[in-house]
Amino acid sequence: MEEPLSCLRCGKCCFVDLTAYAREEDYDRWRAEKRYDILSIIEYRHLVWAGDRMISTETGDYPRECPFLYNVGKELRCSIYETRPLVCREYQPGSSELCPQWKINRLNKK
Numbered sequence: 001m002e003e004p005l006s007c008l009r010c011g012k013c014c015f016v017d018l019t020a021y022a023r024e025e026d027y028d029r030w031r032a033e034k035r036y037d038i039l040s041i042i043e044y045r046h047l048v049w050a051g052d053r054m055i056s057t058e059t060g061d062y063p064r065e066c067p068f069l070y071n072v073g074k075e076l077r078c079s080i081y082e083t084r085p086l087v088c089r090e091y092q093p094g095s096s097e098l099c100p101q102w103k104i105n106r107l108n109k110k
Contacts, residue, residue, distance in 0.1 A: 005093040005101050011076025013091055013098045014066040021087040029083065038080055041067050 022042070030038050045067065046057040055062045068079045078084055094101035 005104065007093045008100060009075040009077065010100060011065075011069055012100060013096070014069045014076065014078070015064060015098070016066070022085040023087070026085040033083060035080075035083060038068075038083070 027039070045063065050062075066078075068084075069076055070079055071077075078088070093099055094104060096102060
């Protein structure tokens with residue numbers, strides 16, 4: 001059995017809009033945890049679906065990265081890691097083309 005790939009902490013998988021993938025269970029958990037900091041950031045962005053992507057109703061821009069991503073040296077980290085959305089918890093390094101290890105993962109499965 002092969003070992004799962006380790007995260008490179010490059011943040012490539014975080015260059016998507018978290019609010020497009022957060023589930024109702026995530027919002028319920030954040031409310032129960034009284035994480036109004038998270039909820040207010042999401043609400044502040046005023047995001048709505050516009051065809052195939054989310055856009056801000058305030059600016060017309062679309063988010064290019066998760067608002068909870070931050071730099072620590074050469075690594076990117078999650079400021080809400082302990083309560084990150086389920087989609088982030090379930091993500092496996094190399095499982096999508098977003099990840100630089102995707103090709104390695106594909107070769108290992110052949």
